[in-house]
Amino acid sequence: MKKYLMLFKFLTLAVILVAVSSCNSDDNDGPVRPAENIAQLAAATPDLSILVEALQRTNLTDDLEASGPFTVLAPSNAAFTTFLGQNNFTSIQDVPVDALTQILLNHVIASEFSSSDLTVLQRNYAATLAEGPTAGSFLSLYFDATDGVEFNGVSSVVNGGADILASNGTVHIVDAVIDLPTVVTFVGEDFNFEQLTTALTTATPGTDFATILSGDGPFTVFAPVDQAFDELLDSNPDWSSLSDIDESLLTAVLQHHVAPGNNRSGGLSEGLNLTTLEGDDITISLQVNAPFIAAITDGAGNDDVNIGFVDIQARNGVIHLIDQVMLPNTEN
Structure with missing residues:
Protein backbone atom coordinates (compact mmCIF):
# COMPACT_ATOMS: atom_id res chain seq x y z
CA MET A 1 0.00 0.00 0.00
CA LYS A 2 2.79 2.46 0.83
CA LYS A 3 4.44 1.81 -2.53
CA TYR A 4 1.12 2.58 -4.22
CA LEU A 5 0.73 5.79 -2.25
CA MET A 6 4.19 6.97 -3.29
CA LEU A 7 3.43 6.11 -6.91
CA PHE A 8 0.23 8.15 -6.69
CA LYS A 9 2.05 11.14 -5.23
CA PHE A 10 4.66 11.09 -8.00
CA LEU A 11 1.89 10.86 -10.60
CA THR A 12 0.05 13.80 -9.03
CA LEU A 13 3.17 15.96 -9.07
CA ALA A 14 3.90 15.10 -12.68
CA VAL A 15 0.37 15.94 -13.79
CA ILE A 16 0.46 19.24 -11.93
CA LEU A 17 3.75 20.21 -13.54
CA VAL A 18 2.22 19.69 -16.98
CA ALA A 19 -0.82 21.67 -15.90
CA VAL A 20 1.30 24.60 -14.75
CA SER A 21 3.04 24.80 -18.10
CA SER A 22 -0.23 24.65 -20.01
CA CYS A 23 -2.39 27.06 -17.98
CA ASN A 24 -3.11 29.96 -20.28
CA SER A 25 -6.18 32.14 -20.11
CA ASP A 26 -5.31 33.89 -23.36
CA ASP A 27 -7.68 31.88 -25.55
CA ASN A 28 -10.93 32.60 -27.36
CA ASP A 29 -12.97 32.10 -24.19
CA GLY A 30 -10.63 34.07 -21.93
CA PRO A 31 -11.19 37.46 -20.31
CA VAL A 32 -11.00 40.71 -22.24
CA ARG A 33 -7.50 42.07 -21.86
CA PRO A 34 -6.32 45.67 -21.69
CA ALA A 35 -4.07 47.09 -24.37
CA GLU A 36 -1.20 47.70 -21.91
CA ASN A 37 1.53 45.09 -21.65
CA ILE A 38 3.10 44.07 -18.33
CA ALA A 39 5.85 46.70 -18.46
CA GLN A 40 3.32 49.43 -19.22
CA LEU A 41 0.99 48.20 -16.50
CA ALA A 42 3.83 48.32 -13.95
CA ALA A 43 4.76 51.84 -15.03
CA ALA A 44 1.17 52.95 -14.45
CA THR A 45 0.99 51.39 -10.95
CA PRO A 46 2.38 53.68 -8.21
CA ASP A 47 3.13 50.78 -5.84
CA LEU A 48 5.41 49.19 -8.46
CA SER A 49 7.67 52.18 -9.06
CA ILE A 50 10.77 50.49 -7.59
CA LEU A 51 10.11 47.44 -9.76
CA VAL A 52 9.98 49.72 -12.80
CA GLU A 53 13.29 51.28 -11.77
CA ALA A 54 14.79 47.79 -11.34
CA LEU A 55 13.57 46.71 -14.78
CA GLN A 56 15.12 49.80 -16.34
CA ARG A 57 18.43 49.25 -14.52
CA THR A 58 18.66 45.65 -15.80
CA ASN A 59 17.33 46.35 -19.32
CA LEU A 60 14.48 43.90 -18.76
CA THR A 61 11.69 46.30 -19.68
CA ASP A 62 11.71 45.19 -23.31
CA ASP A 63 11.48 41.54 -22.22
CA LEU A 64 8.19 42.22 -20.42
CA GLU A 65 6.86 44.01 -23.48
CA ALA A 66 7.25 40.81 -25.54
CA SER A 67 4.26 38.70 -26.56
CA GLY A 68 4.55 36.22 -23.69
CA PRO A 69 2.38 35.06 -22.10
CA PHE A 70 4.08 35.64 -18.74
CA THR A 71 3.15 35.41 -15.11
CA VAL A 72 4.96 38.11 -13.14
CA LEU A 73 5.16 38.12 -9.36
CA ALA A 74 5.65 41.85 -8.86
CA PRO A 75 7.19 42.92 -5.53
CA SER A 76 5.54 45.99 -4.08
CA ASN A 77 7.54 49.06 -3.11
CA ALA A 78 7.41 47.93 0.52
CA ALA A 79 8.79 44.53 -0.50
CA PHE A 80 11.73 46.14 -2.29
CA THR A 81 12.35 48.53 0.61
CA THR A 82 12.61 45.59 3.00
CA PHE A 83 14.89 43.72 0.59
CA LEU A 84 17.20 46.71 0.23
CA GLY A 85 17.42 47.21 3.99
CA GLN A 86 18.12 43.54 4.68
CA ASN A 87 21.00 43.60 2.22
CA ASN A 88 22.44 46.97 3.24
CA PHE A 89 21.58 48.73 -0.01
CA THR A 90 20.46 52.37 -0.01
CA SER A 91 18.58 52.13 -3.31
CA ILE A 92 17.97 49.77 -6.19
CA GLN A 93 20.85 51.48 -7.98
CA ASP A 94 23.26 49.95 -5.43
CA VAL A 95 22.32 46.35 -6.25
CA PRO A 96 24.82 44.71 -8.66
CA VAL A 97 23.19 44.50 -12.07
CA ASP A 98 23.88 40.80 -12.65
CA ALA A 99 22.45 39.82 -9.27
CA LEU A 100 19.43 42.08 -9.68
CA THR A 101 18.77 40.67 -13.16
CA GLN A 102 18.55 37.10 -11.88
CA ILE A 103 16.44 38.11 -8.89
CA LEU A 104 13.93 39.81 -11.19
CA LEU A 105 13.87 36.86 -13.60
CA ASN A 106 13.16 34.64 -10.60
CA HIS A 107 9.79 36.44 -10.44
CA VAL A 108 8.86 35.69 -14.06
CA ILE A 109 7.32 32.49 -15.42
CA ALA A 110 7.05 31.96 -19.17
CA SER A 111 3.50 30.70 -18.95
CA GLU A 112 0.35 32.13 -17.46
CA PHE A 113 -1.72 31.11 -14.49
CA SER A 114 -4.27 32.83 -12.34
CA SER A 115 -4.80 32.57 -8.60
CA SER A 116 -7.68 30.17 -9.25
CA ASP A 117 -5.34 27.99 -11.31
CA LEU A 118 -2.92 27.91 -8.39
CA THR A 119 -5.70 27.09 -5.94
CA VAL A 120 -6.62 24.05 -8.03
CA LEU A 121 -2.98 22.99 -8.32
CA GLN A 122 -2.38 23.65 -4.59
CA ARG A 123 1.32 22.78 -4.13
CA ASN A 124 3.91 22.33 -6.85
CA TYR A 125 6.71 23.86 -8.91
CA ALA A 126 6.99 26.11 -11.93
CA ALA A 127 10.12 27.11 -13.84
CA THR A 128 11.17 30.77 -13.73
CA LEU A 129 13.38 32.59 -16.23
CA ALA A 130 16.28 32.87 -13.75
CA GLU A 131 19.37 30.94 -14.80
CA GLY A 132 20.44 27.78 -12.99
CA PRO A 133 24.05 26.69 -12.39
CA THR A 134 24.41 24.82 -15.70
CA ALA A 135 23.61 25.83 -19.27
CA GLY A 136 19.95 25.51 -20.14
CA SER A 137 18.76 25.14 -16.55
CA PHE A 138 16.27 27.55 -14.99
CA LEU A 139 15.39 28.00 -11.34
CA SER A 140 12.26 26.39 -9.96
CA LEU A 141 9.63 28.21 -7.91
CA TYR A 142 7.65 26.36 -5.24
CA PHE A 143 4.12 27.56 -4.64
CA ASP A 144 1.64 26.66 -1.92
CA ALA A 145 -1.92 27.76 -2.60
CA THR A 146 -3.66 25.78 0.16
CA ASP A 147 -4.22 28.93 2.26
CA GLY A 148 -3.69 32.03 0.16
CA VAL A 149 -0.79 31.89 -2.30
CA GLU A 150 2.81 31.70 -1.08
CA PHE A 151 6.04 31.37 -3.09
CA ASN A 152 9.18 29.63 -1.79
CA GLY A 153 7.80 30.09 1.71
CA VAL A 154 8.71 33.79 1.83
CA SER A 155 6.41 35.81 -0.42
CA SER A 156 2.61 36.01 -0.61
CA VAL A 157 0.15 37.69 -2.94
CA VAL A 158 -1.12 40.86 -1.27
CA ASN A 159 -4.80 41.56 -0.73
CA GLY A 160 -6.22 42.93 -3.95
CA GLY A 161 -3.00 42.20 -5.82
CA ALA A 162 -3.97 39.01 -7.64
CA ASP A 163 -4.94 38.47 -11.27
CA ILE A 164 -4.04 41.84 -12.76
CA LEU A 165 -4.38 41.28 -16.48
CA ALA A 166 -2.10 42.70 -19.15
CA SER A 167 -2.06 42.17 -22.89
CA ASN A 168 0.79 39.66 -22.56
CA GLY A 169 0.09 37.94 -19.26
CA THR A 170 -0.93 38.23 -15.64
CA VAL A 171 0.62 40.11 -12.71
CA HIS A 172 0.31 39.19 -9.03
CA ILE A 173 1.65 41.79 -6.60
CA VAL A 174 3.63 40.11 -3.79
CA ASP A 175 4.76 41.29 -0.37
CA ALA A 176 8.40 40.15 -0.45
CA VAL A 177 11.24 39.86 -2.92
CA ILE A 178 11.88 36.17 -3.67
CA ASP A 179 15.60 35.48 -3.36
CA LEU A 180 17.35 32.85 -5.48
CA PRO A 181 16.60 29.48 -3.84
CA THR A 182 19.08 26.88 -2.61
Whole structure:
Protein backbone atom coordinates (compact mmCIF):
# COMPACT_ATOMS: atom_id res chain seq x y z
CA MET A 1 0.00 0.00 0.00
CA LYS A 2 2.79 2.46 0.83
CA LYS A 3 4.44 1.81 -2.53
CA TYR A 4 1.12 2.58 -4.22
CA LEU A 5 0.73 5.79 -2.25
CA MET A 6 4.19 6.97 -3.29
CA LEU A 7 3.43 6.11 -6.91
CA PHE A 8 0.23 8.15 -6.69
CA LYS A 9 2.05 11.14 -5.23
CA PHE A 10 4.66 11.09 -8.00
CA LEU A 11 1.89 10.86 -10.60
CA THR A 12 0.05 13.80 -9.03
CA LEU A 13 3.17 15.96 -9.07
CA ALA A 14 3.90 15.10 -12.68
CA VAL A 15 0.37 15.94 -13.79
CA ILE A 16 0.46 19.24 -11.93
CA LEU A 17 3.75 20.21 -13.54
CA VAL A 18 2.22 19.69 -16.98
CA ALA A 19 -0.82 21.67 -15.90
CA VAL A 20 1.30 24.60 -14.75
CA SER A 21 3.04 24.80 -18.10
CA SER A 22 -0.23 24.65 -20.01
CA CYS A 23 -2.39 27.06 -17.98
CA ASN A 24 -3.11 29.96 -20.28
CA SER A 25 -6.18 32.14 -20.11
CA ASP A 26 -5.31 33.89 -23.36
CA ASP A 27 -7.68 31.88 -25.55
CA ASN A 28 -10.93 32.60 -27.36
CA ASP A 29 -12.97 32.10 -24.19
CA GLY A 30 -10.63 34.07 -21.93
CA PRO A 31 -11.19 37.46 -20.31
CA VAL A 32 -11.00 40.71 -22.24
CA ARG A 33 -7.50 42.07 -21.86
CA PRO A 34 -6.32 45.67 -21.69
CA ALA A 35 -4.07 47.09 -24.37
CA GLU A 36 -1.20 47.70 -21.91
CA ASN A 37 1.53 45.09 -21.65
CA ILE A 38 3.10 44.07 -18.33
CA ALA A 39 5.85 46.70 -18.46
CA GLN A 40 3.32 49.43 -19.22
CA LEU A 41 0.99 48.20 -16.50
CA ALA A 42 3.83 48.32 -13.95
CA ALA A 43 4.76 51.84 -15.03
CA ALA A 44 1.17 52.95 -14.45
CA THR A 45 0.99 51.39 -10.95
CA PRO A 46 2.38 53.68 -8.21
CA ASP A 47 3.13 50.78 -5.84
CA LEU A 48 5.41 49.19 -8.46
CA SER A 49 7.67 52.18 -9.06
CA ILE A 50 10.77 50.49 -7.59
CA LEU A 51 10.11 47.44 -9.76
CA VAL A 52 9.98 49.72 -12.80
CA GLU A 53 13.29 51.28 -11.77
CA ALA A 54 14.79 47.79 -11.34
CA LEU A 55 13.57 46.71 -14.78
CA GLN A 56 15.12 49.80 -16.34
CA ARG A 57 18.43 49.25 -14.52
CA THR A 58 18.66 45.65 -15.80
CA ASN A 59 17.33 46.35 -19.32
CA LEU A 60 14.48 43.90 -18.76
CA THR A 61 11.69 46.30 -19.68
CA ASP A 62 11.71 45.19 -23.31
CA ASP A 63 11.48 41.54 -22.22
CA LEU A 64 8.19 42.22 -20.42
CA GLU A 65 6.86 44.01 -23.48
CA ALA A 66 7.25 40.81 -25.54
CA SER A 67 4.26 38.70 -26.56
CA GLY A 68 4.55 36.22 -23.69
CA PRO A 69 2.38 35.06 -22.10
CA PHE A 70 4.08 35.64 -18.74
CA THR A 71 3.15 35.41 -15.11
CA VAL A 72 4.96 38.11 -13.14
CA LEU A 73 5.16 38.12 -9.36
CA ALA A 74 5.65 41.85 -8.86
CA PRO A 75 7.19 42.92 -5.53
CA SER A 76 5.54 45.99 -4.08
CA ASN A 77 7.54 49.06 -3.11
CA ALA A 78 7.41 47.93 0.52
CA ALA A 79 8.79 44.53 -0.50
CA PHE A 80 11.73 46.14 -2.29
CA THR A 81 12.35 48.53 0.61
CA THR A 82 12.61 45.59 3.00
CA PHE A 83 14.89 43.72 0.59
CA LEU A 84 17.20 46.71 0.23
CA GLY A 85 17.42 47.21 3.99
CA GLN A 86 18.12 43.54 4.68
CA ASN A 87 21.00 43.60 2.22
CA ASN A 88 22.44 46.97 3.24
CA PHE A 89 21.58 48.73 -0.01
CA THR A 90 20.46 52.37 -0.01
CA SER A 91 18.58 52.13 -3.31
CA ILE A 92 17.97 49.77 -6.19
CA GLN A 93 20.85 51.48 -7.98
CA ASP A 94 23.26 49.95 -5.43
CA VAL A 95 22.32 46.35 -6.25
CA PRO A 96 24.82 44.71 -8.66
CA VAL A 97 23.19 44.50 -12.07
CA ASP A 98 23.88 40.80 -12.65
CA ALA A 99 22.45 39.82 -9.27
CA LEU A 100 19.43 42.08 -9.68
CA THR A 101 18.77 40.67 -13.16
CA GLN A 102 18.55 37.10 -11.88
CA ILE A 103 16.44 38.11 -8.89
CA LEU A 104 13.93 39.81 -11.19
CA LEU A 105 13.87 36.86 -13.60
CA ASN A 106 13.16 34.64 -10.60
CA HIS A 107 9.79 36.44 -10.44
CA VAL A 108 8.86 35.69 -14.06
CA ILE A 109 7.32 32.49 -15.42
CA ALA A 110 7.05 31.96 -19.17
CA SER A 111 3.50 30.70 -18.95
CA GLU A 112 0.35 32.13 -17.46
CA PHE A 113 -1.72 31.11 -14.49
CA SER A 114 -4.27 32.83 -12.34
CA SER A 115 -4.80 32.57 -8.60
CA SER A 116 -7.68 30.17 -9.25
CA ASP A 117 -5.34 27.99 -11.31
CA LEU A 118 -2.92 27.91 -8.39
CA THR A 119 -5.70 27.09 -5.94
CA VAL A 120 -6.62 24.05 -8.03
CA LEU A 121 -2.98 22.99 -8.32
CA GLN A 122 -2.38 23.65 -4.59
CA ARG A 123 1.32 22.78 -4.13
CA ASN A 124 3.91 22.33 -6.85
CA TYR A 125 6.71 23.86 -8.91
CA ALA A 126 6.99 26.11 -11.93
CA ALA A 127 10.12 27.11 -13.84
CA THR A 128 11.17 30.77 -13.73
CA LEU A 129 13.38 32.59 -16.23
CA ALA A 130 16.28 32.87 -13.75
CA GLU A 131 19.37 30.94 -14.80
CA GLY A 132 20.44 27.78 -12.99
CA PRO A 133 24.05 26.69 -12.39
CA THR A 134 24.41 24.82 -15.70
CA ALA A 135 23.61 25.83 -19.27
CA GLY A 136 19.95 25.51 -20.14
CA SER A 137 18.76 25.14 -16.55
CA PHE A 138 16.27 27.55 -14.99
CA LEU A 139 15.39 28.00 -11.34
CA SER A 140 12.26 26.39 -9.96
CA LEU A 141 9.63 28.21 -7.91
CA TYR A 142 7.65 26.36 -5.24
CA PHE A 143 4.12 27.56 -4.64
CA ASP A 144 1.64 26.66 -1.92
CA ALA A 145 -1.92 27.76 -2.60
CA THR A 146 -3.66 25.78 0.16
CA ASP A 147 -4.22 28.93 2.26
CA GLY A 148 -3.69 32.03 0.16
CA VAL A 149 -0.79 31.89 -2.30
CA GLU A 150 2.81 31.70 -1.08
CA PHE A 151 6.04 31.37 -3.09
CA ASN A 152 9.18 29.63 -1.79
CA GLY A 153 7.80 30.09 1.71
CA VAL A 154 8.71 33.79 1.83
CA SER A 155 6.41 35.81 -0.42
CA SER A 156 2.61 36.01 -0.61
CA VAL A 157 0.15 37.69 -2.94
CA VAL A 158 -1.12 40.86 -1.27
CA ASN A 159 -4.80 41.56 -0.73
CA GLY A 160 -6.22 42.93 -3.95
CA GLY A 161 -3.00 42.20 -5.82
CA ALA A 162 -3.97 39.01 -7.64
CA ASP A 163 -4.94 38.47 -11.27
CA ILE A 164 -4.04 41.84 -12.76
CA LEU A 165 -4.38 41.28 -16.48
CA ALA A 166 -2.10 42.70 -19.15
CA SER A 167 -2.06 42.17 -22.89
CA ASN A 168 0.79 39.66 -22.56
CA GLY A 169 0.09 37.94 -19.26
CA THR A 170 -0.93 38.23 -15.64
CA VAL A 171 0.62 40.11 -12.71
CA HIS A 172 0.31 39.19 -9.03
CA ILE A 173 1.65 41.79 -6.60
CA VAL A 174 3.63 40.11 -3.79
CA ASP A 175 4.76 41.29 -0.37
CA ALA A 176 8.40 40.15 -0.45
CA VAL A 177 11.24 39.86 -2.92
CA ILE A 178 11.88 36.17 -3.67
CA ASP A 179 15.60 35.48 -3.36
CA LEU A 180 17.35 32.85 -5.48
CA PRO A 181 16.60 29.48 -3.84
CA THR A 182 19.08 26.88 -2.61
CA VAL A 183 18.31 23.18 -2.29
CA VAL A 184 17.69 23.91 1.40
CA THR A 185 14.91 26.32 0.40
CA PHE A 186 12.96 23.58 -1.36
CA VAL A 187 13.62 20.82 1.17
CA GLY A 188 12.43 23.11 3.94
CA GLU A 189 9.23 24.20 2.18
CA ASP A 190 8.05 21.19 0.14
CA PHE A 191 5.40 19.20 2.01
CA ASN A 192 6.93 15.96 0.69
CA PHE A 193 10.09 16.50 2.74
CA GLU A 194 8.96 16.91 6.35
CA GLN A 195 10.79 13.76 7.47
CA LEU A 196 13.86 14.66 5.44
CA THR A 197 13.93 18.08 7.08
CA THR A 198 13.80 16.44 10.51
CA ALA A 199 16.59 14.05 9.53
CA LEU A 200 18.81 16.93 8.35
CA THR A 201 18.24 19.06 11.46
CA THR A 202 17.05 17.80 14.84
CA ALA A 203 18.00 14.14 14.25
CA THR A 204 21.60 15.00 13.26
CA PRO A 205 22.60 17.98 15.43
CA GLY A 206 26.31 17.19 15.05
CA THR A 207 26.30 18.07 11.33
CA ASP A 208 25.23 21.46 9.98
CA PHE A 209 23.55 20.16 6.84
CA ALA A 210 21.73 23.47 6.31
CA THR A 211 25.02 25.33 5.94
CA ILE A 212 26.61 22.59 3.84
CA LEU A 213 23.70 22.43 1.41
CA SER A 214 23.45 26.21 1.23
CA GLY A 215 26.99 26.37 -0.14
CA ASP A 216 28.02 26.99 -3.70
CA GLY A 217 27.80 23.35 -4.78
CA PRO A 218 26.39 22.46 -7.13
CA PHE A 219 24.79 19.41 -5.54
CA THR A 220 22.51 16.70 -6.81
CA VAL A 221 20.15 15.68 -4.02
CA PHE A 222 18.17 12.46 -4.29
CA ALA A 223 15.45 13.33 -1.78
CA PRO A 224 13.35 10.58 -0.16
CA VAL A 225 9.69 11.46 0.29
CA ASP A 226 8.09 11.07 3.72
CA GLN A 227 6.75 7.58 3.06
CA ALA A 228 10.29 6.40 2.29
CA PHE A 229 11.37 7.36 5.81
CA ASP A 230 8.26 5.69 7.23
CA GLU A 231 9.34 2.46 5.55
CA LEU A 232 12.87 2.85 6.92
CA LEU A 233 11.52 3.22 10.47
CA ASP A 234 9.19 0.25 10.00
CA SER A 235 12.16 -1.89 8.97
CA ASN A 236 13.65 -1.81 12.48
CA PRO A 237 11.51 -2.40 15.59
CA ASP A 238 13.91 -0.31 17.70
CA TRP A 239 13.21 2.81 15.66
CA SER A 240 10.03 4.72 16.40
CA SER A 241 11.38 8.03 15.11
CA LEU A 242 14.41 9.29 13.23
CA SER A 243 16.00 10.38 16.52
CA ASP A 244 16.20 6.69 17.53
CA ILE A 245 18.67 5.98 14.72
CA ASP A 246 22.35 6.22 15.68
CA GLU A 247 23.38 9.72 14.62
CA SER A 248 26.57 8.64 12.88
CA LEU A 249 24.62 6.07 10.85
CA LEU A 250 21.88 8.54 9.93
CA THR A 251 24.49 11.16 8.99
CA ALA A 252 26.17 8.68 6.63
CA VAL A 253 22.78 7.75 5.16
CA LEU A 254 21.94 11.39 4.46
CA GLN A 255 25.36 12.05 2.91
CA HIS A 256 24.73 9.03 0.67
CA HIS A 257 21.87 11.00 -0.96
CA VAL A 258 24.03 13.90 -2.13
CA ALA A 259 26.41 13.85 -5.11
CA PRO A 260 28.50 16.68 -6.59
CA GLY A 261 27.30 18.36 -9.77
CA ASN A 262 24.05 19.65 -11.20
CA ASN A 263 22.95 16.29 -12.64
CA ARG A 264 19.58 17.01 -14.24
CA SER A 265 17.38 14.17 -15.49
CA GLY A 266 18.45 14.66 -19.10
CA GLY A 267 22.02 13.87 -18.11
CA LEU A 268 21.25 10.64 -16.26
CA SER A 269 22.46 7.74 -18.39
CA GLU A 270 22.47 3.96 -18.14
CA GLY A 271 25.23 2.79 -15.81
CA LEU A 272 26.16 6.29 -14.64
CA ASN A 273 28.11 6.13 -11.37
CA LEU A 274 27.93 9.06 -8.98
CA THR A 275 30.16 9.27 -5.91
CA THR A 276 28.18 10.57 -2.96
CA LEU A 277 29.38 12.82 -0.14
CA GLU A 278 29.42 9.73 2.08
CA GLY A 279 32.00 8.14 -0.22
CA ASP A 280 30.12 5.22 -1.79
CA ASP A 281 28.96 5.24 -5.39
CA ILE A 282 25.37 4.97 -6.55
CA THR A 283 24.54 3.68 -10.03
CA ILE A 284 21.78 4.85 -12.36
CA SER A 285 19.65 2.45 -14.42
CA LEU A 286 17.19 3.64 -17.06
CA GLN A 287 15.44 0.25 -17.43
CA VAL A 288 12.41 1.02 -15.26
CA ASN A 289 8.64 1.20 -15.56
CA ALA A 290 6.64 4.38 -15.96
CA PRO A 291 6.04 6.78 -14.29
CA PHE A 292 9.54 6.43 -12.85
CA ILE A 293 12.27 7.80 -15.11
CA ALA A 294 15.14 5.80 -13.63
CA ALA A 295 16.23 3.56 -10.77
CA ILE A 296 19.25 3.67 -8.48
CA THR A 297 21.44 0.96 -7.01
CA ASP A 298 22.68 2.27 -3.67
CA GLY A 299 25.93 1.54 -1.87
CA ALA A 300 24.38 -1.41 -0.05
CA GLY A 301 23.36 -3.03 -3.34
CA ASN A 302 19.64 -2.27 -3.24
CA ASP A 303 18.66 -1.84 -6.90
CA ASP A 304 15.00 -0.80 -6.67
CA VAL A 305 15.21 2.82 -5.55
CA ASN A 306 12.98 4.68 -8.03
CA ILE A 307 13.39 8.26 -9.23
CA GLY A 308 10.03 9.93 -9.76
CA PHE A 309 9.57 13.71 -9.88
CA VAL A 310 12.74 15.34 -11.20
CA ASP A 311 14.62 18.59 -11.84
CA ILE A 312 13.64 20.79 -8.93
CA GLN A 313 16.27 23.37 -9.76
CA ALA A 314 17.97 25.58 -7.19
CA ARG A 315 20.81 28.04 -7.71
CA ASN A 316 23.27 25.58 -6.13
CA GLY A 317 21.95 22.25 -7.34
CA VAL A 318 19.06 20.06 -8.36
CA ILE A 319 16.68 17.76 -6.46
CA HIS A 320 15.09 14.51 -7.63
CA LEU A 321 12.44 12.74 -5.55
CA ILE A 322 12.99 9.06 -4.74
CA ASP A 323 10.69 6.46 -3.20
CA GLN A 324 13.14 4.78 -0.79
CA VAL A 325 15.91 5.80 1.58
CA MET A 326 19.24 4.76 0.08
CA LEU A 327 21.72 2.91 2.28
CA PRO A 328 25.52 3.06 2.07
CA ASN A 329 27.82 0.09 2.40
CA THR A 330 28.28 -0.04 6.17
CA GLU A 331 31.01 -2.70 5.95
CA ASN A 332 33.66 -0.59 4.23
